Amino acid sequence: MFFSIDPNNGVAIYEQIVRQVTFAVAEGTLCPGQLLPSVRQLGQQLAINPNTIARAYQQLQADQVIETLRGRGLAVCAGATERCRKVRRSLIAQRLRSVLTEALHGGLKAEEIEQIVGQQLHSLAGSVPTIGSAPEDVASDDAVAMAGE
Amino acid sequence: MFFSIDPNNGVAIYEQIVRQVTFAVAEGTLCPGQLLPSVRQLGQQLAINPNTIARAYQQLQADQVIETLRGRGLAVCAGATERCRKVRRSLIAQRLRSVLTEALHGGLKAEEIEQIVGQQLHSLAGSVPTIGSAPEDVASDDAVAMAGE
Amino acid sequence: MFFSIDPNNGVAIYEQIVRQVTFAVAEGTLCPGQLLPSVRQLGQQLAINPNTIARAYQQLQADQVIETLRGRGLAVCAGATERCRKVRRSLIAQRLRSVLTEALHGGLKAEEIEQIVGQQLHSLAGSVPTIGSAPEDVASDDAVAMAGE
């Protein structure tokens, strides 16, 4: 499990961790029953205060993505994979809609936007380590939510 | 000039104003020499504290998008249109890249992402009154979210 | 709004605050739209660190009991009264069941327990300031649980 945290991108650090864990579970990089890195360990690895990690883990517990095994650590919940897949799609769709709205609102034309998207997907596709992503349920948009903003 | 501010989308309010003014200039809704609404007036219109508006205007001055006309208010700078066009594309591209990176990183496949983008552009294209915009988010995608940006 | 916090009763302080706010909303002592005491103010009043208050308020936000009014404070959500009534009953029923189970399990007879309950209700009824409690929905047991004990 790798994290890439950017403390200055406007998204709270704990939130970035929540999203990345959620995505890792959705993708199968983290499987039900598997232990997460400990609060202290991950804090050290990311050079982030353990309390911040703990806060992310707290939210992931509220989201029923992970659960505590007393004295042993935090493990991915049973059934979390499915839940995280839905949440992942919802989170991405939400951010996308926000950007697309701004772009259209700002006067960019749909074709132009699609072109930018296409370009970026191509240039990113190579560099992003797309670990054999499990097949996705393309069905409903933004089905569920683990916790409201 | 219409603004649509979402206090809960993670982007600071003053930043949203900066972006929307920039986009309006890029688009030609606001032309060089044209006066902006006063801090108080806009504050009242958006039901936002004037301090927040003032802060946005400060940054727009620093960005050389607007300038003070002594005793008359703030007006769009000469040459701002061109500058804002570049900035607009850059701002959008930047946000897009950020979302796309997260999506790919999170295991979504490029095709899937393009599909979501296509869907959303279609559903938004109708509702977003490009130029002289007004009503916002019509579609009901993304019911809830676990954690918004 | 009065709080009575016992730092040593085994229930986390922030949890006690969450419960008491929830109950106050259920009871109508706190009404939708009403502002809560500020984090710093309540912290001082209870001689508790403001961060602990903030944590309670965070959970109450996740529970959709309160919401932030940017820069102004935290206010009770619309619709929270109904929600809190259900939660209140559920929280009490949950604790009661836990005690009753222990009592029966430990060999006390049902009659004996009911007698103790009756005695205590009588002796407590006088001292507890039961502010005209709104009528209760006696429907389903343990409907929801916003916050487990």
Added chain:
Amino acid sequence: MFFSIDPNNGVAIYEQIVRQVTFAVAEGTLCPGQLLPSVRQLGQQLAINPNTIARAYQQLQADQVIETLRGRGLAVCAGATERCRKVRRSLIAQRLRSVLTEALHGGLKAEEIEQIVGQQLHSLAGSVPTIGSAPEDVASDDAVAMAGE
């Protein structure tokens, strides 16, 4: 002697063990002189770390419920039955009063609470293996407290 431990009910595990042993002695399931299961044995039976069992046994010794028989293990003290009866009633009464106070404080009416108690006693009475409970001394409330929650 059977234990039912709930790791998530807010009461520390060692505390649950202390209470259940106390209750078993009160009830006569455990009699003076009788040996308790060893730390290791009980730890294995409950899938709990032996350290936790040991801590519970330590407290039971401090409470004069059990004592070490050199080389043979831990046995119920003489006179413990009587003592545990009082403690049992006190512990239950204490927890009950705590819940009832919260309930009244939270605006539930006495009738409503008694109704919930009645319902739950009926539904639990069947499932809880009430081992021939010894007659109880219904005298004083909250006589002693060996171990606070």
Added chain:
DNA sequence: GTGGTCTAGACCACA
């Protein structure tokens, strides 16, 4: 003034 986030460091229950 308000809440939101983060750091640093402490103590507890449990393994």
Added chain:
DNA sequence: GTGGTCTAGACCACA
């Protein structure tokens, strides 16, 4: 060793 909770103090955006 593990997570959970709490304190103390800082900086930020917003009113």
